[in-house]
Amino acid sequence: MFMGEYRPSIDEKGRIAIPVRLRKAFGEERLIDTLILTHGFDKCIMAFREADWREFVEGKLVPLSQADPRNRMRLRFLMGGAAECELDKQGRIIIPQHLKEYAEIGEDVTILGLYNRIEIWASAMYARYRPDGESMNAFAGELGF
Amino acid sequence: MFMGEYRPSIDEKGRIAIPVRLRKAFGEERLIDTLILTHGFDKCIMAFREADWREFVEGKLVPLSQADPRNRMRLRFLMGGAAECELDKQGRIIIPQHLKEYAEIGEDVTILGLYNRIEIWASAMYARYRPDGESMNAFAGELGF
DNA sequence: ACACAAATCCCCACTTTTCCCCACAGACAA
DNA sequence: TTGTCTGTGGGGAAAAGTGGGGATTTGTGT
Numbered sequence: 376m377f378m379g380e381y382r383p384s385i386d387e388k389g390r391i392a393i394p395v396r397l398r399k400a401f402g403e404e405r406l407i408d409t410l411i412l413t414h415g416f417d418k419c420i421m422a423f424r425e426a427d428w429r430e431f432v433e434g435k436l437v438p439l440s441q442a443d444p445r446n447r448m449r450l451r452f453l454m455g456g457a458a459e460c461e462l463d464k465q466g467r468i469i470i471p472q473h474l475k476e477y478a479e480i481g482e483d484v485t486i487l488g489l490y491n492r493i494e495i496w497a498s499a500m501y502a503r504y505r506p507d508g509e510s511m512n513a514f515a516g517e518l519g520f
Numbered sequence: 521m522f523m524g525e526y527r528p529s530i531d532e533k534g535r536i537a538i539p540v541r542l543r544k545a546f547g548e549e550r551l552i553d554t555l556i557l558t559h560g561f562d563k564c565i566m567a568f569r570e571a572d573w574r575e576f577v578e579g580k581l582v583p584l585s586q587a588d589p590r591n592r593m594r595l596r597f598l599m600g601g602a603a604e605c606e607l608d609k610q611g612r613i614i615i616p617q618h619l620k621e622y623a624e625i626g627e628d629v630t631i632l633g634l635y636n637r638i639e640i641w642a643s644a645m646y647a648r649y650r651p652d653g654e655s656m657n658a659f660a661g662e663l664g665f
Numbered sequence: 666a667c668a669c670a671a672a673t674c675c676c677c678a679c680t681t682t683t684c685c686c687c688a689c690a691g692a693c694a695a
Numbered sequence: 696t697t698g699t700c701t702g703t704g705g706g707g708a709a710a711a712g713t714g715g716g717g718a719t720t721t722g723t724g725t
Contacts, residue, residue: 384703388683392702411523416660418653432521435663437635447561449659452651455632455639457523459541463684465702473525477653529713533673537712608674610712 376400377488382498385484389475390467391495397488398466406466410493412474413457418500420470420478422493428457470495521545522633527643530629534620535612536640542633543611551611555638557619558602563645565615565623567638573602615640 381394398406401424411428415421423431436453439446456477460468470480483498496504526539543551546569556573560566568576581598584591601622605613615625628643641649 386704388705390703395701414653414656416653416656416665432635441561444562445659448649448651449656450634451632451639451649452656452659454521454523454634455525457633458525459523461684464686467702469683471525473527531714533715535713540711609676612712614673 376490377493378490379488381486381488383484383486385480385482389469390463391470391484391486392465392467393462393493394486395466397486397493398462400488408462410460410462410468411457412460412468412470412495413454414452414474414477415494417504418478418496420474420480420495422460422495423491425459427491521635522638523635524633526631526633528629528631530625530627534614535608536615536629536631537610537612538607539631540611542631542638543607545633553607555605555607555613556602557605557613557615557640558599559597559619559622560639562649563623563641565619565625565640567605567640568636570604572636 377397377400379394379396381397383392383394385391393407393410395406398408401407407424409425410422411425412420412422432454436450439450441447441450456474458471458474460470462468474480478495479497479500480495481497481499485496485498485501487494487496487501522542522545524539524541526542528537528539530536538552538555540551543553546552552569554570555567556570557565557567577599581595584595586592586595601619603616603619605615607613619625623640624642624645625640626642626644630641630643630646632639632641632646
């Protein structure tokens with residue numbers, strides 16, 4: 376499963392190296408070499424493995440009736456915003472321009488591993504969203520700690 | 521499957537290059553060389569592969585009772601507005617005049633890949649329709665994120 | 666039927682983008 | 696140190712996108 380927080384750099388060509396820890400997250404033997412990137416639900420970019428993405432699309436997105444305008448917008452948001460990114464031989468991806476703009480990606484990025492998905496944030500943006508310990512107190516109760 | 525957002529240009533002859541990523545969306549080996557264009561449900565143009573279009577027409581459109589005036593209008597909108605467009609040797613199409621007017625296509629276009637269909641928007645028009653992350657939050661809940 | 670204009674499409678050339686490949690730097694362990 | 700593993704930077708080839716000349720086809724009017 377995907378876990379952890381990473382701060383890789385973006386080089387002049389706009390490439391971001393995906394940490395090996397994440398590429399190995401589903402088995403040492405075969406490194407992940409393709410990710411599907413799309414709009415995230417806050418100002419970030421979500422990324423999935425191919426198989427998970429396909430399952431998500433066909434399970435959740437395709438069944439949505441396109442007669443409902445809201446569903447059309449949802450499909451545009453998630454499918455229209457998506458991009459299949461192959462990692463190069465050094466394990467880097469190039470983020471499409473429209474997603475960089477959406478997440479306001481600049482120099483510094485923060486990558487989060489979140490079980491079955493990855494999130495890519497502009498570090499400055501994540502600093503604003505990042506949960507602090509105080510606000511987690513209530514949640515701790517819900518969890519039964 | 522079709523996915524992603526692209527912003528090709530329209531040249532002086534009115535030609536639009538269909539991105540190779542979309543042409544390869546159903547298999548590297550066989551590039552798509554024909555698209556069926558018709559009116560979209562918002563102010564855009566929809567495009568299908570030949571096979572999907574045929575399936576849509578025979579599955580959804582033909583069964584509509586022509587006794588109902590609304591169904592006659594729907595058939596005119598979708599079938600009457602349709603055009604079979606062959607891509608030229610460089611992978612470009614020319615959009616029929618009536619569809620360009622309908623979608624208010626000008627200089628800049630945005631193309632979306634949406635699983636089994638493509639949408640072609642005037643970029644300015646799509647900028648107004650484009651969903652933002654905030655309005656998707658409710659949807660995130662429905663999806664179980 | 667013929668001339669002319671307009672539209673269509675093939676082909677070539679140029680620019681931009683993408684990606685493969687090599688090299689190197691830093692971290693860590695043997 | 697010497698090795699490997701990971702992340703970083705950049706040259707250069709190939710692919711994709713863009714623009715326009717010019718031949719062929721289509722349609723229109725005389």
